[in-house]
Amino acid sequence: MSTRYDVAIIGCGEAGIFAGYELMRLCPSLKVVTLDQGSDIYTRSCPIVAGKVKECIHCKICDTMCGFGGAGAFSDGKYNFTTAFGGWLTDFMDAKEVMDLIDYVDSINVRHGATDQVFSTDTPAARALEKKALEFDLHLLQARCKHLGTENNLKILQSIYETVREHVEYRFRTSVASIEVLGTEGYRLGTDRGEPVDCRWLIAAPGRSGAEWFSNQCKGLGLELINNQVDIGVRVELPAKVFEHITDVVYESKLVYRTKQYGDQVRTFCMNPYGHVVAENVEGINTVNGHSYSDPALQSENTNFALLVSNRFTQPFNEPYRYGKHIASLSNMLAGGVLVQRFGDLVSGIRTNEHRMSKSFVRPTLTAAVPGDLSLALPKRQLDDIIEMIYQLDKLAPGTANYDTLLYGAEVKFYSARLALSGELETALPGFFAAGDGAGVTRGLAQAGASGVKVARVIARRLSEQG
Structure with missing residues (x-):
C-alpha cells in the first residue's frame, strides 16, 4: 500500500532543505515528504567526532555525509556570494536570478541565526592581492563570503529543521531504492522500508553520497546524462x-x-x-x-x-x-x-x-x-x-x-553525471526536477540552496496556473 503526496523530495541536504522550506512558505497546504537515508540533525553522530574510535569504521550509513543538512552539516559553513564557482546554475538561468536566489537563501539563514559579517573582496587590499597573484600567473577568484563556522552551522540547521518539520514530513533512515514513472499520476518511490511513496511532483536532491545511485537511476529511466x-x-x-x-x-x-x-x-x-x-x-x-x-x-x-x-x-x-x-x-x-x-x-x-x-x-x-x-x-x-x-x-x-x-x-x-535539464531544472520527464550537488547541478552551500528554492518556485507557479 503506497502513501500519496503532492511533492516528494529525495535527500535533505542543502537543496532538499530549501526546496521544502520554500514549498512550506508558498504552498503551506501541500502534502510534502522528504526521504533521506541518514538521521535528523539532532541524532547524526560520527563515531570519530564523538571520540569513540580513532579511524573510520565504515558505518553502513555515514552520519558525516547523510541526514538533515547533508555533507554541509559538518562543514565549516562557507557561504559564497558568486556565480563564478560553486556550480553551474548560470547554464540554466541568468546570473542576476542566481544571485537573487543566493541572497534569498542567505536571508533565511540569517533569520535562523547566521552571522551578518561578510568578507568582502572589493577592498584595496584584496585588489592588491589579486594584482600580486597575477605576477605569478595565479588567478584569484573574487567573491563575497560568509563564514558560518562548523559549530554555528549546526545551530542554524537545527533552527531551520524546527520550522520546516511543522509542514514537511521527514522520513529519516529511509533509503529510496527505485524511481518508477506512473505516467500522468506522477512517480512512485520504492523504499527499503517496503512502503512505496507516490507523488505528483518529484525533486531529486540526493547529495554527494547519493550521486552514483542517482546516476544509475537516471540511466534506468532513459534520461540523458552529460559526462562530468x-x-x-x-x-x-x-x-x-x-x-x-x-x-x-x-x-x-x-x-x-x-x-x-x-x-x-x-x-x-x-x-x-x-x-x-x-x-x-x-x-x-x-x-x-x-x-x-x-x-x-x-x-x-x-x-x-x-x-x-x-x-x-x-x-x-x-x-x-x-x-x-x-x-x-x-x-x-x-x-x-x-x-x-x-x-x-x-x-x-x-x-x-x-x-x-x-x-x-x-x-x-x-x-x-x-x-x-x-x-x-x-x-x-x-x-x-x-x-x-x-x-x-x-x-x-x-x-x-x-x-x-x-x-x-x-x-x-x-561530481554526479549531469542531467540534461530545462531552464527550470526539470528533466525530460514532466514534473521530475533535479537540484543540488548530487544531481550535478551545483557545488557548495550557496548554489545548492538556491537550486532548491528555484525548483520549489517553479512547482508553486505551475500549481497557481492550474488554479
Missing part, C-alpha cells in the same frame, strides 16, 4: 602564518593556476584558516576534508586547504565517479585510511614514516592519518600538477613549499 568531471588532489596543511597575509584579506581565497607541464588547471579550494583536517567517508571510501571554527578556543595553529586537479573525460569513458573512488581507495589500501606525507619527502622520493613525521615542525591536526607515500596512490600527472602548483604558491606565500608542509591524500571531489 572529477577533481583529484590533496589537502595541504601548513602554519597559519604562511597564509595570514592572504586569509586576513580574503577569507575564502580561490587561486587558479594552469600548469606549464601539462596545461592542466589546479586550484585551491576550501581554505580553512586556523582549521583542522578531518576524514570523510564517501560510500565506504575514506577521503579528506577540512573544517574551521569561529570560536578561537577551537582553532589550531595551522591553515589547511585543498589542491585539486580537474579531470574531464571524453567518450568512450563515462564513469568519472568510479575513477575518483578508485584513486581514493588506493590511499585507503596503503594507509588503512587517510595517508599523509611531508612535501619534502614527496619531492625527494622518500616515504614519510612515523620517525620522519615526529621530526616535522608542522604537527598534523588529523592525528589518525598514517604516514606514507602519495606517489604510490595518486597518478603521476596529477601529482606533478600539485607539486608545480605548490612551488607557484610559494612565490605568493613563501613557506608553502617548506619541507615540512603536510599533504593528505586523497582529496576527491565527486
Whole structure:
C-alpha cells in the first residue's frame, strides 16, 4: 500500500532543505515528504567526532555525509556570494536570478541565526592581492563570503529543521531504492522500508553520497546524462602564518593556476584558516576534508586547504565517479585510511614514516592519518600538477613549499553525471526536477540552496496556473 503526496523530495541536504522550506512558505497546504537515508540533525553522530574510535569504521550509513543538512552539516559553513564557482546554475538561468536566489537563501539563514559579517573582496587590499597573484600567473577568484563556522552551522540547521518539520514530513533512515514513472499520476518511490511513496511532483536532491545511485537511476529511466568531471588532489596543511597575509584579506581565497607541464588547471579550494583536517567517508571510501571554527578556543595553529586537479573525460569513458573512488581507495589500501606525507619527502622520493613525521615542525591536526607515500596512490600527472602548483604558491606565500608542509591524500571531489535539464531544472520527464550537488547541478552551500528554492518556485507557479 503506497502513501500519496503532492511533492516528494529525495535527500535533505542543502537543496532538499530549501526546496521544502520554500514549498512550506508558498504552498503551506501541500502534502510534502522528504526521504533521506541518514538521521535528523539532532541524532547524526560520527563515531570519530564523538571520540569513540580513532579511524573510520565504515558505518553502513555515514552520519558525516547523510541526514538533515547533508555533507554541509559538518562543514565549516562557507557561504559564497558568486556565480563564478560553486556550480553551474548560470547554464540554466541568468546570473542576476542566481544571485537573487543566493541572497534569498542567505536571508533565511540569517533569520535562523547566521552571522551578518561578510568578507568582502572589493577592498584595496584584496585588489592588491589579486594584482600580486597575477605576477605569478595565479588567478584569484573574487567573491563575497560568509563564514558560518562548523559549530554555528549546526545551530542554524537545527533552527531551520524546527520550522520546516511543522509542514514537511521527514522520513529519516529511509533509503529510496527505485524511481518508477506512473505516467500522468506522477512517480512512485520504492523504499527499503517496503512502503512505496507516490507523488505528483518529484525533486531529486540526493547529495554527494547519493550521486552514483542517482546516476544509475537516471540511466534506468532513459534520461540523458552529460559526462562530468572529477577533481583529484590533496589537502595541504601548513602554519597559519604562511597564509595570514592572504586569509586576513580574503577569507575564502580561490587561486587558479594552469600548469606549464601539462596545461592542466589546479586550484585551491576550501581554505580553512586556523582549521583542522578531518576524514570523510564517501560510500565506504575514506577521503579528506577540512573544517574551521569561529570560536578561537577551537582553532589550531595551522591553515589547511585543498589542491585539486580537474579531470574531464571524453567518450568512450563515462564513469568519472568510479575513477575518483578508485584513486581514493588506493590511499585507503596503503594507509588503512587517510595517508599523509611531508612535501619534502614527496619531492625527494622518500616515504614519510612515523620517525620522519615526529621530526616535522608542522604537527598534523588529523592525528589518525598514517604516514606514507602519495606517489604510490595518486597518478603521476596529477601529482606533478600539485607539486608545480605548490612551488607557484610559494612565490605568493613563501613557506608553502617548506619541507615540512603536510599533504593528505586523497582529496576527491565527486561530481554526479549531469542531467540534461530545462531552464527550470526539470528533466525530460514532466514534473521530475533535479537540484543540488548530487544531481550535478551545483557545488557548495550557496548554489545548492538556491537550486532548491528555484525548483520549489517553479512547482508553486505551475500549481497557481492550474488554479
